[in-house]
Amino acid sequence: MINVVADVGLLCLLLTVALAIVCTRSPLSLVLLSGIYSIALCTLFVILDAVDVAFTEAAVGAGISAILFFAVIRPEDEPVTAFSWPSSRAILLGLGVGVLLLAGTLDMPMYGDHLAPAHQHLALRFLGQSFEEIGIPNVVTSVLASYRGYDTLGEVVVIFTAGVAVLILQPDNKKGPAKPGDRDRFAPELMGNPVLKTVLLRMIPLVVLFGLYVQFHGDYGPGGGFQAGVILGAGVITYGLLSSATRLKRIISDKWVTLGMALGVLVYGLVGVAGLFLGANFLDYSVLGPTQTAGQHLGILLIELGVGLTVSCTMVSLYYCFKQGES
């Protein structure tokens, strides 16, 4: 009952925020509104039992993507009028699409229906046999890392490719060591603030520690390489935001970050090839250890490490690129 009430409430919040985004013209408000939208969506995912997804949405939607948007918007983009209705042509076209989709939803299974086709066959098999075959309680991780290992490898390559694309797109600033007085729009006046200083000194180590916990506990609870990578990346980027990108680059140079992006994909691929050499299929971890489940454990640990490395390094690399494009 309480779930249904929360579901309806959050759906209303999502609708309100989405309509506000349609009518808002100011980029700053847009970014803040989409942060609220992400938080509401991630709470809704928790209610719909998708804890791993909620975790990712919270770290990505409300964390990283806001940082990326903030790096691109400028005060001079703020329009004179902050509010406008969309044109009637767009609304009409949207309504047309909406009616077609509405017709399509009418034969969908009802909310929470146990007999829905999606819950038969594969889902039952994964829920019933994954513990025997893989040996870890989090079924989402079993499916993600082992049963659908190919698919996840593809996703990691997509993230890597996106990171490379942003690196290629960044403007070619003159090479050379960064000047000490590098432009940092917010940093100097921020550091006088005791709250931000505490965040810088005390919170960031905790965020990084939490990221590592999520990385290695992903077999047993919600979490895994994708979430951990985003959390670790967010922790490191927060340091850059509060001090300066130049100081962050002195700790983690951009060369290492780029290397880490590629290394993660390499680790993932090599684990797959190791299976081939030991006489099994590509990405079959069962042969990596003395027993099937031990091999699966090792394989999942290694490929999650690869995923975490690529994702976190890509996030930091994105931040560096946008920071460089700004100056």
Add this chain to the structure above:
Amino acid sequence: MSFPGLLNYWVALILLVCGLIIVMDSRNLVKKLVGLGIFQSAVFLVFITLGKKSDGSAPILDASVSVYSNPLPHVLILTAIVVGVATTAVGLALVARIRRAYGTIDEDEIDDRPEVEPEIVP
């Protein structure tokens, strides 16, 4: 168990239409990217709703739980979210590049203005 019935899908549908309207109507490139994000999130909502079982629990095996929601849509959407932010970043990098070349990120102004800083993309 008739309520909420199909409500989740209908809200996802409205969100999708909102995203579509933003992408079609807005002339600001940053807003277009936010619209794409909303469009995408509507699809996420449909998938996750499909995976929900009433009185189900998160798909983490435990002796005290008997009904689990479907883990398959969770896997698909989890990776889709991270890939989504990576592709959004590519879009933002393009926007930043357009700003360098034209000095604005508004499509109407881009149409009017000559390139201020002609660049050859390597």
